[in-house]
Amino acid sequence: MKIHEYQARELLRSYGIPVPPGRVITSVEDAAQAFKEAIGAAAGAKEVVIKAQVHAGGRGKAGFVKLVKSGEDAMTAARFMLTNRMKSPQTPPEGLEVKKLLVAAAVDIARRSAGGNEEFYLAITTDRKTRRNVLIASREGGVEIEQVAHERPDAIIKEPMHPLLGLQAHQARRIAFALGFTGKLVGQAADIMMKLAKLYVEKDCTLAEINPLVIAAAPAANGQPAGQQVLALDAKFNFDDNGLFRHADIQAMADPTEENPAEQRAQRFGLSYIALDGNIGCLVNGAGLAMATMDVIKLHGGEPANFLDVGGSASEEAVTEAFSIILSDPRVKGVLVNIFGGIMRCDVIAQGIVNAATKHKNPDGSLGFKVPLVVRLEGTNVEAGRALLTEARAKIPTMQPATDLADGAKKVCGAVG
Amino acid sequence: MAILINKDTRVICQGITGSFGAVHTKGCHLYGTKMAGGVTPGKGGQKDDNGLPIFDTVAAAVKATGATATMIFVPPGLAGDAILEAAYANLPVICAITEGVPVQDMIRVRAVLDEINGGPEIPASKRKITLVGPNCPGIITPGPKTGTGASAQDPYTNAGCKIGIMPGYIHTHISQSKRGRAVGIVSRSGTLTYEAVWQTSQLGFGQSTCVGIGGDPVRGLNHIDCLELFAADPDTHGILLIGEIGGSDEIDAARWIADARKSGKLSKPVAAFIAGRTAPPGRRMGHAGAIIGGADDTADAKINALKAAGVSIAMSPADMGRAMADAMGT
Numbered sequence: 078m079k080i081h082e083y084q085a086r087e088l089l090r091s092y093g094i095p096v097p098p099g100r101v102i103t104s105v106e107d108a109a110q111a112f113k114e115a116i117g118a119a120a121g122a123k124e125v126v127i128k129a130q131v132h133a134g135g136r137g138k139a140g141f142v143k144l145v146k147s148g149e150d151a152m153t154a155a156r157f158m159l160t161n162r163m164k165s166p167q168t169p170p171e172g173l174e175v176k177k178l179l180v181a182a183a184v185d186i187a188r189r190s191a192g193g194n195e196e197f198y199l200a201i202t203t204d205r206k207t208r209r210n211v212l213i214a215s216r217e218g219g220v221e222i223e224q225v226a227h228e229r230p231d232a233i234i235k236e237p238m239h240p241l242l243g244l245q246a247h248q249a250r251r252i253a254f255a256l257g258f259t260g261k262l263v264g265q266a267a268d269i270m271m272k273l274a275k276l277y278v279e280k281d282c283t284l285a286e287i288n289p290l291v292i293a294a295a296p297a298a299n300g301q302p303a304g305q306q307v308l309a310l311d312a313k314f315n316f317d318d319n320g321l322f323r324h325a326d327i328q329a330m331a332d333p334t335e336e337n338p339a340e341q342r343a344q345r346f347g348l349s350y351i352a353l354d355g356n357i358g359c360l361v362n363g364a365g366l367a368m369a370t371m372d373v374i375k376l377h378g379g380e381p382a383n384f385l386d387v388g389g390s391a392s393e394e395a396v397t398e399a400f401s402i403i404l405s406d407p408r409v410k411g412v413l414v415n416i417f418g419g420i421m422r423c424d425v426i427a428q429g430i431v432n433a434a435t436k437h438k439n440p441d442g443s444l445g446f447k448v449p450l451v452v453r454l455e456g457t458n459v460e461a462g463r464a465l466l467t468e469a470r471a472k473i474p475t476m477q478p479a480t481d482l483a484d485g486a487k488k489v490c491g492a493v494g
Numbered sequence: 495m496a497i498l499i500n501k502d503t504r505v506i507c508q509g510i511t512g513s514f515g516a517v518h519t520k521g522c523h524l525y526g527t528k529m530a531g532g533v534t535p536g537k538g539g540q541k542d543d544n545g546l547p548i549f550d551t552v553a554a555a556v557k558a559t560g561a562t563a564t565m566i567f568v569p570p571g572l573a574g575d576a577i578l579e580a581a582y583a584n585l586p587v588i589c590a591i592t593e594g595v596p597v598q599d600m601i602r603v604r605a606v607l608d609e610i611n612g613g614p615e616i617p618a619s620k621r622k623i624t625l626v627g628p629n630c631p632g633i634i635t636p637g638p639k640t641g642t643g644a645s646a647q648d649p650y651t652n653a654g655c656k657i658g659i660m661p662g663y664i665h666t667h668i669s670q671s672k673r674g675r676a677v678g679i680v681s682r683s684g685t686l687t688y689e690a691v692w693q694t695s696q697l698g699f700g701q702s703t704c705v706g707i708g709g710d711p712v713r714g715l716n717h718i719d720c721l722e723l724f725a726a727d728p729d730t731h732g733i734l735l736i737g738e739i740g741g742s743d744e745i746d747a748a749r750w751i752a753d754a755r756k757s758g759k760l761s762k763p764v765a766a767f768i769a770g771r772t773a774p775p776g777r778r779m780g781h782a783g784a785i786i787g788g789a790d791d792t793a794d795a796k797i798n799a800l801k802a803a804g805v806s807i808a809m810s811p812a813d814m815g816r817a818m819a820d821a822m823g824t
Contacts, residue, residue, distance in 0.1 A: 161541075201582050203711065206742055208605070208712045209601070234782075240602055240604070241606075269558075278598055281597070308583075317598070323571065323596075331752055332534035351774075362685050363686060365681070365736070365738050366689060366769075366811075368683075369686050369767070369770075370771050372769060372811060375771075376675055376810050387586070388660070390514070400634055417685040417686075418661060419659045419661055419685060427520040455664075455688070455689075456664065457661045482689065483810065486812070
């Protein structure tokens with residue numbers, strides 16, 4: 078699961094990681110006031126950055142991240158972002174509607190690091206090979222970190238965390254020194270690393286990324302003179318879907334408008350569905366077999382229209398729903414059902430097929446499947462499943478059975494043409 | 495022989511009174527697995543539908559039944575704890591079927607298991623405790639078909655062991671195979687494993703043991719662990735490895751195979767299929783994930799590495815059995 082940038086900022090703040098002052102607005106009218114607040118709260122800030130809150134990247138180039146110097150400019154930028162759809166290579170062709178904007182003080186970056194760059198990169202992810210959470214840090218933040226990793230692997234620090242103890246203070250300090258922090262800033266940077274590591278584990282993240290981390294001018298406060306402060310300017314989080322059940326707070330951050338409606342609908346029935354570009358719908362149990370079914374369709378010259386894993390314990394209703402989702406894609410010209418029953422019983426699938434075939438409503442109002450349907454069943458309760466389908470042959474005239482995987486792929490590709 | 499489990503393995507089910515636990519305890523029982531009982535805290539002293547004793551703790555179940563393996567069906571949030579409970583009860587084979595276990599839980603659990611086993615680098619053959627899964631179909635050492643599997647009095651086999659959710663009847667014991675040869679199968683995917691088992695059975699092979707290692711990023715057995723075990727098992731005549739996109743497990747396997755061929759540790763034919771050649775890219779973990787994952791996790795990278803190690807590759811999932819037969823020279 079992904080969250081918005083403003084939510085990532087809140088999450089950082091809740092763990093005591095400093096971020097520049099700012100807030101979310103949903104209307105053009107609030108832009109001027111939010112501009113004033115952001116300027117007032119940051120020492121020496123002269124500019125404010127306005128950022129569209131969408132999960133897709135490519136905001137800057139699309140004009141959905143803007144630096145503004147006045148309340149009026151803030152309103153102009155807000156109006157543009159809230160009334161136009163954002164289009165980037167990462168969005169659907171029709172673009173995304175933007176409903177929320179983050180208005181934050183543009184930080185006065187106080188100094189350059191020893192490496193001559195002024196932005197740092199800090200992230201935590203899990204390395205499946207070593208089975209450790211790993212802290213990744215670089216002096217060369219703010220840019221495409223993959224490129225840095227590719228061109229100058231030495232510029233990237235990777236520090237594995239102990240699986241039970243987590244990141245240790247001495248590790249964080251060592252990395253802070255290696256990044257070129259000095260004086261009081263060493264402690265601040267290390268503290269941010271420790272807090273990010275704690276957040277990562279406690280909230281079941283799969284990615285926690287601060288990019289960039291900067292050294293900014295800090296206002297005089299609490300009797301302390303003005304100085305410098307390490308700040309997180311932007312952050313990105315991904316969460317382990319398997320861990321969400323224990324984090325109501327993270328679940329509440331989900332934005333349904335960011336998800337594909339067909340994929341969401343599938344999710345409600347425990348189905349895993351990804352829409353693709355082809356014309357052969359697939360209904361399979363198990364992710365590996367579903368991928369393999371797509372592979373075999375392609376090998377026979379066809380193009381899969383979707384990935385659909387009905388999971389291990391789908392009900393008849395879920396199977397019926399799966400058909401409805403597959404057939405709601407007008408490009409689908411044929412469907413291949415490939416089931417190898419383990420937990421999933423073939424008779425349940427067969428009954429689901431029969432139900433779907435009798436209840437499915439076509440755009441012209443007629444009932445039943447119009448497209449060719451090829452069914453390959455094997456595994457638990459296969460005899461009962463085949464018997465059900467044979468019995469229902471008259472109700473599903475476009476159906477043909479397949480003897481095995483290759484036969485199924487050949488038949489469906491042949492039927493679609 | 496086979497690997498990890500055989501006809502003498504005594505099995506308990508953690509979560510035996512849950513809906514899946516109960517269904518599959520019955521399934522294993524009817525297959526002919528020596529099911530010895532199960533665990534559901536608070537239901538100790540009762541019996542399940544099959545007449546198997548239920549215990550409050552794994553330790554009590556092991557003490558009373560002499561169990562040597564467990565299959566875990568508890569909900570995902572409790573699975574990590576269930577694995578550790580089994581480990582502390584000294585169960586040598588722990589098979590976690592549960593799907594949806596948080597990765598952070600598995601990082602901690604695996605670290606504890608590694609410690610018990612004497613370190614993360616201990617080879618599979620020397621581990622005190624072997625974890626299979628989570629998020630896997632389980633492990634099966636098929637026995638010869640001796641019954642219909644319709645009731646406990648008429649089990650499917652009198653000399654096999656099925657721990658998990660796979661359909662038993664698709665497997666073939668070597669004594670009933672046309673070719674009189676058996677393959678060991680290791681796979682990250684559940685249903686794709688059944689497909690491979692089915693194809694090898696259809697082609698006249700038996701299976702020594704089939705292991706579904708599961709698709710989770712942090713798990714127990716990996717491909718190379720199973721390769722090591724199969725390489726040393728006299729009843730395994732060929733090895734079929736089924737992988738998929740993501741992670742570097744198959745690349746490690748390719749490296750292991752090349753080294754083991756040189757050192758003489760591996761003399762058996764190996765065939766492989768990698769699922770996901772046509773899967774669209776994307777749904778990646780973002781920047782940091784890409785750095786760690788590297789370029790090794792595509793299907794083509796894995797296929798090339800395995801080919802270079804002399805593995806016979808099935809380009810179509812319909813040809814997994816065929817590729818195995820070709821590699822075995824039959």
